[in-house]
Amino acid sequence: MPYDYLIPAHFIMQVAKELVKNGIGGDNIGIITPYNSQANLIRHATCITSLEIHTIDKYQGRDKDCILVSFVRSCKNPTSCVASLLGDWHRINVALTRAKRKLIMVGSRKTLFKVPLLKLLIKKVEEQSGILTVSKNDIYREGELIRCSQIACSKQTLDIHK
Numbered sequence: 001m002p003y004d005y006l007i008p009a010h011f012i013m014q015v016a017k018e019l020v021k022n023g024i025g026g027d028n029i030g031i032i033t034p035y036n037s038q039a040n041l042i043r044h045a046t047c048i049t050s051l052e053i054h055t056i057d058k059y060q061g062r063d064k065d066c067i068l069v070s071f072v073r074s075c076k077n078p079t080s081c082v083a084s085l086l087g088d089w090h091r092i093n094v095a096l097t098r099a100k101r102k103l104i105m106v107g108s109r110k111t112l113f114k115v116p117l118l119k120l121l122i123k124k125v126e127e128q129s130g131i132l133t134v135s136k137n138d139i140y141r142e143g144e145l146i147r148c149s150q151i152a153c154s155k156q157t158l159d160i161h162k
Contacts, residue, residue: 006041008038008070008071008072008106008107009038009041009042009045009070010045011070011106011134012031012033012042012068012070012106013042013045013046015068015104015106016029016031016046016048016051016068017048019066020048024065024066025050026048026049026050026051027050027052028064028065028066029048029051029052029064029065029066029067029068030051030052030053030054030059030062030063030064030066030067030068030098030099031051031052031053031054031067031068031069031070032054032055032056032059032067032068032069032070032094032095032098033053033055033056033069033070033071033072034055034056034071034072034091034095035055035072036055038070038072039053039054039055042070052064056091056094056095057091057094059094059095059098060094062098063097063098063099063100064098064099064100065099065100065101065102066099066101066102066103066104067095067098067099067102067103067104068104068106069095069096069103069104069105069106069107070106070107071105071106071107071108071111071112072107089117092115092117092118096121109122109133
């Protein structure tokens with residue numbers, strides 16, 4: 001399993017655990033990722049049996065109070081990412097519109113900025129202090145992700161309709 005699949009999978013699972021710990025039922029949380037291998041990795045890593053974990057394509061028509069989207073990849077050549085998965089607006093639309101109340105996106109800012117509409121979305125969220133940047137130094141301490149509780153507990157409401 002490539003390293004760039006393991007870290008986002010672990011990060012997503014830690015955020016999901018924090019959400020459950022803070023009162024959101026596992027049946028109200030969905031995890032979406034573009035790739036079957038990433039969905040399977042997350043599915044096998046979770047101890048929260050009520051989580052719904054699917055690829056973008058399988059999530060069409062479903063929604064949850066809270067959706068975590070793992071964009072997984074950070075590309076050495078972001079243009080190739082844009083041309084593949086991130087360039088498919090139908091799939092991106094499905095991923096971003098499944099959340100009723102809270103949407104948490106995990107991905108490489110540099111890669112996501114190569115997609116013009118995602119860049120606009122990220123800038124809007126950033127204006128409203130809704131971005132949490134995680135560096136390599138934030139990843140592990142005593143086997144847990146340091147900043148997941150900040151993400152899960154955020155009560156930030158974002159108005160993206162201005």
